[in-house]
Amino acid sequence: MSFLPLTPGGQTPPRVMTIAGSDSGGGAGIQADMRTFALLGAHACVAVTAVTVQNSMGVKGFHEIPLDVIVGQIEAVVSDIGVQAAKTGMLASSDIIAAVAETWRGQGLAGTVPLVVDPVCASMHGDPLLHPSALDALRTDLFPLATLVTPNLDEVRLIVGIDVVDEASQRDAARALHALGPQWALVKGGHLRSSPESPDLLFDGTDFHEFGATRVDTGDDHGAGDTLAAATAVALAHGYTVPDAVAFAKSWVTECLRAAYPLGHGHGPVSPLFRLAVDGSS
Template sequence: MNQRFLPVPAPGTTPVRVMTIAGSDSGGGAGIQADMRTFALLGVHGLVAVTAVTVQNSVGVKGFHEVPLDIIAGQIEAVASDIGLQAAKTGMLASSAIIDTVADVWRGQGLSGSVPLVVDPVCASMHGDPLLHPSALDSLKHQLFPLATLVTPNLDEVRLFTGIEVVDAATQHDAARALHGLGPQWALVKGGHLRTSSHSADLLYNGTDFFEFDATRIDTGHDHGAGDTLAAATASALAHGHSVPDAVEFGKRWVTECLRAAYPLGQGHGPVSPLFRLSR
């Protein structure tokens, strides 16, 4: 999939719809805010189920408040029953109870197997601040991963779920096999934090075949929201009917361009930015 952008609908035409089930970032760099920026600039109508409200800025996460379970379920049900969606992605889910609720409503609405679901298993912020209770790891593995079309953990999250420390290509392949064994249709082991070369290689696996996606590493300290942005762009491509390998390739190209356009913000890490599209 060589295209850099997805088709933008003509004025007055209903776009494809993609839902983000995630937390709100008060600093605007990651979470739902990052997802909605990517959706909008890819010509996608973004739908939202807020799971938590975080208190954070460019320096770190000061705290968060979980949204009541009935409100989380109600958001998904209300949208699915009326507007409909062509794909979804998850981000911060915070607790076992939230994860179980999302999984239950996903199955209950008949979305499992019919709507592509990208699970970005957010466990901590880029500063290391926890965004998921440790007890929730089992819920992610046993409740949500089996519903996922694709899981997209970073290397720290890979280690938490599989016990494998990815240090080279061989362990990256081992981790992809182990992740796939937890139930998703496809597992992506991202190489952005594997700083062994000037390139960033992501590895995709479906239980049979491996697909590698390579890009020049962008040297920037402003990479807040990169994982959210990759998952959102990939979900957007899936909503347009692209295959998982093509969608991941598109997401990789998109987040690389967003890293090139990243900007400083506050006293810490600035966000990756899809605003580059406004100048094209």
Template structure:
């Protein structure tokens, strides 16, 4: 596949921020985002929104970071270091989502807010809740309208829109419903729609649909796939790529990361961008 270009040693690379939760098992969340950022040659910055207690078997508990600390991390980095793209992951509560949205609106008026990819993390792959139920409305009403792209999986689509995606037609209905909530683009991922040997993600800008298809990889080790897709998309947007170009790249990237996934612990292992080290490019 064609990779994003690497910055020569000693030169400052593009900066991309993840606003998300940590994963103590290292497979998803901020840890997955930073792995992809590093392997794609961008400098990763963080705003920690929550700390989870989890391993390969599931999430045992999580702790929310105070909202002023979440917002302060974003502003401190944006004002000094500067960022060319950002993505959100686990935001845990309505209060944190509201703080992120308010900070982003202020940065936008100051010309400091780059494209924002919103991965609306509601639950872990094991079904453990990662978002307070009361926060769904805040996510839809406050954060989605600020997003360049939203990237829910099918379980998250159902929670957010009420639409159960079971085929191509309902996937398009879901993309339309998500786009109507305010983002510039909506992406309905088809990785959990196991009706064929192919995985199709559907991108929509309010007018035109774009399909991105990959052969389904037969593995149970797919922890962090959603984070990896969103962070790869953000990295490509930081380079100035168009949204269809960025999503196409991210789809190829996460597919290779799933192929390179490895077992870890007694449950689901993580997808892995480390394959790029072996490729030597």
């Protein structure tokens, strides 16, 4: 695959922010985002929204960061360092979602800086990472600010009530998601086991774009959604169009799945570390 260009030493690379939760096991969340940011040559900025207690077996609990600290992290970075793109992950509660949305607008970022919203509702093990009451805040506060939303099929079911089982229902889900206000909606097909591929569907309100990839047979897929959204955000920071950014991110996460490694007694993480073994940067 073709990588994003690396910035020469001594020059400032693109700055990309992740607004998400910390994963103590290092497989997903901010830790996964920062690995992809770094290996795609971006400078990672963070706003930590929650601290999770988790390992490869699942999430044991989480602690929400105070709202003023979350808002302060975003404001501190934007006012000094600046960001060319951002992504959200675990936001935990309606209050946090509302605070992030208000801060995004208040800092003048809405409509000017690409925002990828990965609407994290539960871990891959089914452990809840979002209070049920927060679903409405996702729909009404955050989605209208998003350049792109990237739910998996379980999240699609929670957000718009559509059970995606085939191409027709995937298109229905994309339309329903787009109606909530984002510029683009991506319905990921990694969990669509009826397909031999992993079909992702992108919709801008008028046109559909389809992205396929041979399904990688691995149980070590922790952090795949985070990694896809993170790679998309970096590509957008480089000036890619949304379809091109999604196509790049799809290729990236496929390679990360091929490079995934076992960890602990559960699901190991997808791994962008494969780039370290590649001769050259393209």
